[in-house]
Amino acid sequence: MTQLELLAPAKNLECGIAAVDHGADAVYIGAPRFGARAAVGNSVDDIRQLCQYAHPFGVKVYVTVNTVIYDVELEATQQLIQQLYDVGVDAILVQDMGILQMPLPPIALHASTQTDNRTAEKVRWLHDIGFSRVVLARELSVDEIAEIHRQVPDVELEVFVHGALCVSYSGLCYASQYCFKRSANRGECAQFCRMKFDLLDANGRELEHQRHLLSLKDMNRLNQLDQLIEAGATSFKIEGRLKDAGYVKNVVTAYSQQLNAIIARNSEKYQRASRGDVRYSFTPNLKKTFNRGFTTYFLNGRQPDIASPDTPKAMGEYVGKVKEIRRDSLNVAGTAAFANGDGLCFINDDRELEGFRVNRVEGNRLFPHQMPHHLRPGMALYRNNDMEFERQLSRQSAERKIPLVLKLSPTADGFSLSSNDVTACVACEHQLADKPQRENIVRQLSKLGGTPYECSRVEMAADFNYFIPSSLLAELRRQLVTKLMTESDEDKGRRARPTYLDGADQRTSTIPTHVPRYPEPYMYNIANRLSRQFYGVRDVSAYELKGGHGPLMQCRHCLRYALGRCVRHGGVKPDWSEPLMLRLGDGRLFRLEFDCKHCQMNVYAES
Numbered sequence: 001m002t003q004l005e006l007l008a009p010a011k012n013l014e015c016g017i018a019a020v021d022h023g024a025d026a027v028y029i030g031a032p033r034f035g036a037r038a039a040v041g042n043s044v045d046d047i048r049q050l051c052q053y054a055h056p057f058g059v060k061v062y063v064t065v066n067t068v069i070y071d072v073e074l075e076a077t078q079q080l081i082q083q084l085y086d087v088g089v090d091a092i093l094v095q096d097m098g099i100l101q102m103p104l105p106p107i108a109l110h111a112s113t114q115t116d117n118r119t120a121e122k123v124r125w126l127h128d129i130g131f132s133r134v135v136l137a138r139e140l141s142v143d144e145i146a147e148i149h150r151q152v153p154d155v156e157l158e159v160f161v162h163g164a165l166c167v168s169y170s171g172l173c174y175a176s177q178y179c180f181k182r183s184a185n186r187g188e189c190a191q192f193c194r195m196k197f198d199l200l201d202a203n204g205r206e207l208e209h210q211r212h213l214l215s216l217k218d219m220n221r222l223n224q225l226d227q228l229i230e231a232g233a234t235s236f237k238i239e240g241r242l243k244d245a246g247y248v249k250n251v252v253t254a255y256s257q258q259l260n261a262i263i264a265r266n267s268e269k270y271q272r273a274s275r276g277d278v279r280y281s282f283t284p285n286l287k288k289t290f291n292r293g294f295t296t297y298f299l300n301g302r303q304p305d306i307a308s309p310d311t312p313k314a315m316g317e318y319v320g321k322v323k324e325i326r327r328d329s330l331n332v333a334g335t336a337a338f339a340n341g342d343g344l345c346f347i348n349d350d351r352e353l354e355g356f357r358v359n360r361v362e363g364n365r366l367f368p369h370q371m372p373h374h375l376r377p378g379m380a381l382y383r384n385n386d387m388e389f390e391r392q393l394s395r396q397s398a399e400r401k402i403p404l405v406l407k408l409s410p411t412a413d414g415f416s417l418s419s420n421d422v423t424a425c426v427a428c429e430h431q432l433a434d435k436p437q438r439e440n441i442v443r444q445l446s447k448l449g450g451t452p453y454e455c456s457r458v459e460m461a462a463d464f465n466y467f468i469p470s471s472l473l474a475e476l477r478r479q480l481v482t483k484l485m486t487e488s489d490e491d492k493g494r495r496a497r498p499t500y501l502d503g504a505d506q507r508t509s510t511i512p513t514h515v516p517r518y519p520e521p522y523m524y525n526i527a528n529r530l531s532r533q534f535y536g537v538r539d540v541s542a543y544e545l546k547g548g549h550g551p552l553m554q555c556r557h558c559l560r561y562a563l564g565r566c567v568r569h570g571g572v573k574p575d576w577s578e579p580l581m582l583r584l585g586d587g588r589l590f591r592l593e594f595d596c597k598h599c600q601m602n603v604y605a606e607s
Contacts, residue, residue, distance in 0.1 A: 002234060005273040006259055007062075007158065008252045009240040012042055016050040016061075018245045022280070022398045023256030025273040026060040028093065030241060031084065034065045034077055034187075044080075048087035056452040056485050057400060058274035060090040064241075066112035068185045068527040068542050069096045078102045093135070095171060095185070098530030100130060108132050110158070114171035114185065116523075118144075120151035122516045127155045134158065135237070137169055138219065139298050139556040142227045149232025156234055161225065162251055162286075163239025165216040165297060167193040168553035168603075172523055174543045175552040178605055179588070183544045185525055194312035197590075198583040199559065201576035208309075211351070213559060213582065215312040217305075220286060220294035222254060226262050227299070229270065246393040247289045253398065254284035276400045276452065282392040287317035290384075298556055302569060302599070307562055311353035315345060316384030320364075322346075322377050329367045332381060338366060343385030348374040355384065401454040406445050406480075408460050415468060417445065417476040422487055424479035426472050433467040444473040451481050511535055520550035551602035552590070558601040560594050568596060581606060 008024035010016035016027045029050065032041045051061045063084050069077050081092060082105055091108035094100075095115055110133040111117060111126045118137040126134050133156035136145060140159075149157055166173060166184075173184045175192040182188040194215045199208035221228065225236060236259070238251050256278065263270045286294075291314055295306040320334020332338075338361045345355035354374055360367040404419045414428040438460065446455040511517065511524065515535065518524060526532055527542040560566045565574040582590040582603070589606035 002270050003273040004229065004259055004263065004270050005235040006252065006255050007235050007237040008248060009238055009243065011241055011243060013046040013050055015245045015248045017053055018248045019252050020054050020057060020059050021400050022249050022252040023278045024059060024252050026062060027054060028062040028064060031063050031065060031080055034067050034069060034080065044083045044087060047084065047089060051088035055088065057276045057402065062091045062093060062110060063089050064093045066093045066095040066114050067187050068525045068544065069098055071528045074098065074528055074530060081107065095525065096527065096531055097534045098528045101530040101534050111135060113137060116169055116171040118169065120148045123148050123155055124152045125516055127152060132156060138165060139169065141298050141301055142231045145228065145233060146231035157232055158235035158237055159228055159233040160219060160239055161221040161236045161255065162219055165219055167214045167216055167555050167557050171525060172554050175603065177544055178552050186544065196585060200581040200583055202579055203577050205576065207576060211309045212312050213309055215308050216557060217293040217295040217308045218291045219297050221296055221299060222258055222286065224296055224299055225258055229262065243290065246390060249393050249397055250284050250289045251286065253280055254286055276402045278398050278400045280398045282397050288386045288389045290314040302561065306557065310347050310351050313353055314384045315353065315382040317382060319381050319383045322375060322379045322381060325375060325377060328371060329365050330375065332364045332366060339387045341387040342383055345382050345384050346375060346379045402452050403456040404453050405456055406458045408441065408445065408458060410466065415476065417480050419480060420484065422480065422483045424476050424483060426476050428468060428472055431467045433465050437467055441468065441473060444470050445477055447477065453481065453484065511537060520548055522548035551604055553603040555601045555603065556599065558594065559592065
């Protein structure tokens with residue numbers, strides 16, 4: 001039976017608990033340091049609390065330790081990993097191979113998407129050096145994922161299914177470091193790809209003016225989960241460690257319900273990786289939380305319209321067109337219902353996103369707090385802040401409980417209460433009851449409020465007719481819950497200890513041939529002495545330390561294709577002279593290289 005895992009992001013402890021409550025099978029969260037989202041670190045104590053909350057449901061907690069690490073940080077990194085292991089973390093996500101040279105506790109290692117995992121060769125190598133799971137590149141198609149699984153069937157494959165998209169292959173984006181001295185591989189990305197650019201040809205002719213040419217829509221693969229499952233993926237990751245609890249609640253609920261529906265149709269093949277039934281008080285709607293529009297990206301091959309060139313901001317759901325405008329109000333043609341405080345937006349005539357807040361609603365007539373100057377009849381309106389939906393999510397919107405069948409039995413010197421192969425006992429004289437006790441026994445044993453459990457039924461023998469004081473029934477119940485909670489926590493001894501590459505401590509002058517090769521040495525992201533020992537090199541350094549002259553970004557997204565000029569994919573022959581250049585607002589230029597052999601666009605700094 002294959003276990004399927006829905007993996008949710010946690011900005012903080014509150015978001016992590018929300019993810020568990022709404023149906024996640026695992027949660028990933030940032031530690032105080034060394035996570036690829038430097039702005040959202042969490043204390044080790046908060047992570048401990050999350051583990052304690054999650055583990056009774058069988059929900060695992062993974063922590064991101066997936067930045068490149070400098071020499072002065074090695075000792076602190078090792079100490080942090082030990083602390084995470086001690087508080088019950090189930091696995092860490094890793095980018096820097098120097099970590100494998102440390103004397104680690106036996107904690108499972110997951111290869112972060114920052115290690116650029118797009119081939120079976122790379123996945124096999126990562127498995128050979130000790131990683132139990134590999135997070136695949138977002139750009140892979142379902143066929144590429146299936147081929148990796150076919151060639152390396154023993155590795156757990158984790159795939160992204162929802163959220164923001166980086167335009168560059170993860171781990172190989174150096175644009176933010178080059179432009180702003182903020183390293184994406186250090187968790188400090190300045191979002192170069194969300195900026196405005198002019199597109200110039202080799203003669204300086206402007207082909208596009210001030211557009212967000214590298215800004216992608218958000219991923220949404222809700223309706224493609226079955227394809228990913230059939231391809232061999234077992235963990236389905238929602239991006240969003242910068243998002244709030246409302247986002248987590250809505251998105252986790254949508255994907256959890258979809259996974260349950262798939263499993264219901266294939267119950268002989270699949271099951272959820274955690275336990276507990278969830279009851280919801282709202283209906284999820286992915287259009288109502290932050291999104292830049294949706295795309296399945298390259299899941300089924302190269303697709304048009306994966307970018308969001310007009311704006312990198314959230315537009316939300318389409319709610320209708322402007323029908324009429326008066327001095328202080330507008331009328332909307334459509335079926336959407338509005339509420340005071342809703343946030344609406346539109347693309348104006350200059351192709352800029354413009355927004356306004358609704359102050360008062362009278363049916364389909366909206367009275368903005370301030371009338372937008374550029375709004376015109378016929379323009380499409382989008383709602384990027386739904387007040388009524390936000391109110392639903394601000395309250396308790398789900399409850400997760402593990403159903404228990406409780407079995408009460410007499411023992412030689414008292415009574416036992418058992419469930420799920422766990423048994424609690426109390427010593428008590430066997431005293432026959434003068435009147436029926438079943439109703440009181442069931443009532444007392446079912447008082448599981450404040451625990452992760454709920455009683456589905458209590459089983460007793462047909463001739464069970466003993467009087468048991470309510471205090472002893474409560475003691476049996478408390479003992480059983482305590483044992484169940486203890487049993488549910490992961491046994492640290494079962495966690496896989498990483499193995500190490502043979503000869504990793506031998507220094508040589510070049511990258512060994514058995515390591516997947518990169519055209520530029522800085523792409524190995526080697527930033528410390530342990531990483532150099534691992535690879536067996538002396539003078540190779542990360543881009544953050546010594547820079548480099550190769551590409552700043554490697555992208556499967558291609559502007560030649562996006563503009564309809566890729567002949568290989570049915571476009572017309574370009575009428576421009578190459579190379580093309582991207583120009584930032586400050587005048588800096590970036591040369592585009594179209595690597596058609598690998599169906600890839602590379603971005604270079606133009607000095």
